[in-house]
Amino acid sequence: MTKNVYGYIRVSSKDQNTDRQQIALRQYGIREKDLFIDRQSGKDFNRPQYKKLLRKLKPDDCIIITSLDRLGRNYVEIQEQWNLITHGKKANIIVLDMPLLNTQKMHNNLTGRFLADIVLQILSYVAETERHNIRKRQAEGIAAAKAKGVKLGRPRKSLPEDFSHVVSLIREGKLSYREAANRLKVNHSWLYKRANEA
Numbered sequence: 001m002t003k004n005v006y007g008y009i010r011v012s013s014k015d016q017n018t019d020r021q022q023i024a025l026r027q028y029g030i031r032e033k034d035l036f037i038d039r040q041s042g043k044d045f046n047r048p049q050y051k052k053l054l055r056k057l058k059p060d061d062c063i064i065i066t067s068l069d070r071l072g073r074n075y076v077e078i079q080e081q082w083n084l085i086t087h088g089k090k091a092n093i094i095v096l097d098m099p100l101l102n103t104q105k106m107h108n109n110l111t112g113r114f115l116a117d118i119v120l121q122i123l124s125y126v127a128e129t130e131r132h133n134i135r136k137r138q139a140e141g142i143a144a145a146k147a148k149g150v151k152l153g154r155p156r157k158s159l160p161e162d163f164s165h166v167v168s169l170i171r172e173g174k175l176s177y178r179e180a181a182n183r184l185k186v187n188h189s190w191l192y193k194r195a196n197e198a
Contacts, residue, residue: 004061005030006053009037010070021066024096028064042073045081059090062104067097068123075124082120086113159194160184167195 007025009018018037025035038047045051053063063085065071072078085091086103093116095101100119105112145152160166166184169175177195181188 003058004056005034006056006061006063007035008050008053008063008065008070009035010042010047010050011037011039012041014039021070024066025064028096030064042069042071044074045072045077054084054089057085057089057091060092061089062092062094064094064096066095068095068101071095075128079120079124082117086117160186163194170195 005028007022007028007030009021009025011018011021016039018039022035036049036053038049040047057063068078071081082093085093092103092113093101094104098119099105101116103113103116142152162184166175166180170177170180175183177188177192181191184191
């Protein structure tokens with residue numbers, strides 16, 4: 001039987017709104033004091049409120065999230081955390097927008113935990129395959145563009161009109177790089193690099 005039910009909310013930045021997630025979790029009966037909210041990227045699990053929630057979690061407690069990407073974006077790490085919560089802490093997880101990811105429910109005589117673990121494995125495989133395919137397509141696109149003679153990257157900034165004269169003054173010791181950069185209205189590190197190439 002479920003003991004405590006907690007809601008976990010994550011948004012990627014401090015100015016993003018959490019209202020939609022809070023409304024969905026409150027409809028599930030979660031109290032304000034049982035909501036844990038992080039306002040940072042989902043690239044890893046080094047998040048203060050998530051860590052606090054894990055410390056609080058006891059066997060048969062339950063974490064509810066609105067969608068899997070609120071937990072994180074890296075499927076390998078999601079699986080590690082999922083196993084920590086469901087097997088290590090012996091707690092449950094419910095993902096509201098994906099009913100099969102509910103470790104409490106029975107589905108056709110299969111325990112929710114068993115079925116959710118399998119679904120998560122499949123999602124992880126699909127996500128990893130897609131990441132691999134994206135990298136492959138990018139590499140193929142870059143190779144094709146290079147073969148056509150397309151120049152990649154930002155175009156080089158054209159040299160200011162008075163560039164050669166100012167570089168001569170620098171070499172003669174009549175101007176410092178900073179003075180010359182101010183005169184040409186350019187960044188002094190860019191000027192230093194281009195003057196040495198000239």
